[in-house]
Amino acid sequence: MPDDRIAEWAQGLVKADVHAFKRARTRFLRQPSAKRLHDLRTTARRLRCLHEDLREAIPPFSLLRLRRLIDLTGEARDAAVMREALREALDVRERRSARKLLGALRRRELLVLKYIAQALKHVWPRQP
Amino acid sequence: MKARNVDLSDSCGVDDAMRRIAIVRFAEVLTLVPALRHGRSKDLHDLRIACKRLRYALERYTPREPALLEAASRLSQLQDALGDLHDRDLLLLAMPKDLHVSAQRVRMQRDDALSRARALWRDAFAPYGPFEGLMRFTGLGYGFGDGSAS
Numbered sequence: 536m537p538d539d540r541i542a543e544w545a546q547g548l549v550k551a552d553v554h555a556f557k558r559a560r561t562r563f564l565r566q567p568s569a570k571r572l573h574d575l576r577t578t579a580r581r582l583r584c585l586h587e588d589l590r591e592a593i594p595p596f597s598l599l600r601l602r603r604l605i606d607l608t609g610e611a612r613d614a615a616v617m618r619e620a621l622r623e624a625l626d627v628r629e630r631r632s633a634r635k636l637l638g639a640l641r642r643r644e645l646l647v648l649k650y651i652a653q654a655l656k657h658v659w660p661r662q663p
Numbered sequence: 664m665k666a667r668n669v670d671l672s673d674s675c676g677v678d679d680a681m682r683r684i685a686i687v688r689f690a691e692v693l694t695l696v697p698a699l700r701h702g703r704s705k706d707l708h709d710l711r712i713a714c715k716r717l718r719y720a721l722e723r724y725t726p727r728e729p730a731l732l733e734a735a736s737r738l739s740q741l742q743d744a745l746g747d748l749h750d751r752d753l754l755l756l757a758m759p760k761d762l763h764v765s766a767q768r769v770r771m772q773r774d775d776a777l778s779r780a781r782a783l784w785r786d787a788f789a790p791y792g793p794f795e796g797l798m799r800f801t802g803l804g805y806g807f808g809d810g811s812a813s
């Protein structure tokens with residue numbers, strides 16, 4: 536077990552990251568946007584990385600729901616970014632063939648955004 | 664790729680703990696960096712994740728170790744380039760076969776992103792370059808600026 540100074544430092548980092556995550560969650564739930572989704576995803580991933588770095592120095596807590604949330608935010612982000620990248624690269628002669636994929640990506644993004652809102656109700660209501 | 668465990672059991676103080684974490688995370692990046700040479704998607708994705716882990720760790724330490732700021736910033740740029748590349752890989756997988764011209768453009772964008780990542784990596788190890796502080800802090804990375812990723 537690491538010494539008390541490390542445990543205290545680690546607790547401070549976890550507290551700051553949990554606070555940042557909760558703030559991002561509140562903002563996203565209030566008014567979802569691409570920027571707020573990005574913030575939500577980033578704060579969740581930082582928290583997971585912090586846990587990976589300091590798992591020996593902090594009290595154990597489950598990351599199951601946080602991981603699920605990270606996966607979902609990744610799916611929504613990927614769908615949005617792929618749509619944007621496809622639009623950017625699309626040759627006018629191929630516009631018709633791309634319509635189906637663009638539509639599918641948009642539907643996927645909207646569906647996953649709903650899942651995220653649901654998942655956020657269950658992820659981490661209390662301080663670890 | 665799963666993050667390696669960091670042994671903090673006998674570390675003496677916060678600075679030592681920070682150093683141990685940075686060493687493990689930087690070692691993960693260095694292990695995966697041959698991906699920049701061969702350009703395989705899966706390995707490049709793993710490298711991006713390793714860069715992210717190292718960057719997040721360094722960003723937490725910069726209030727105590729400002730010399731790590733430049734490395735964190737370079738890792739962020741590297742992560743962006745590798746992220747662009749990964750997005751193009753995903754798109755190429757999803758694109759229907761009849762989008763020949765568009766797919767060719769996406770492949771070119773992927774190649775550009777890979778070139779950008781290679782240049783960012785190579786340049787990071789220049790004398791007084793972005794990784795100088797990180798190499799001094801961890802004692803790792805010497806000898807990596809010799810074109811090993813080009």
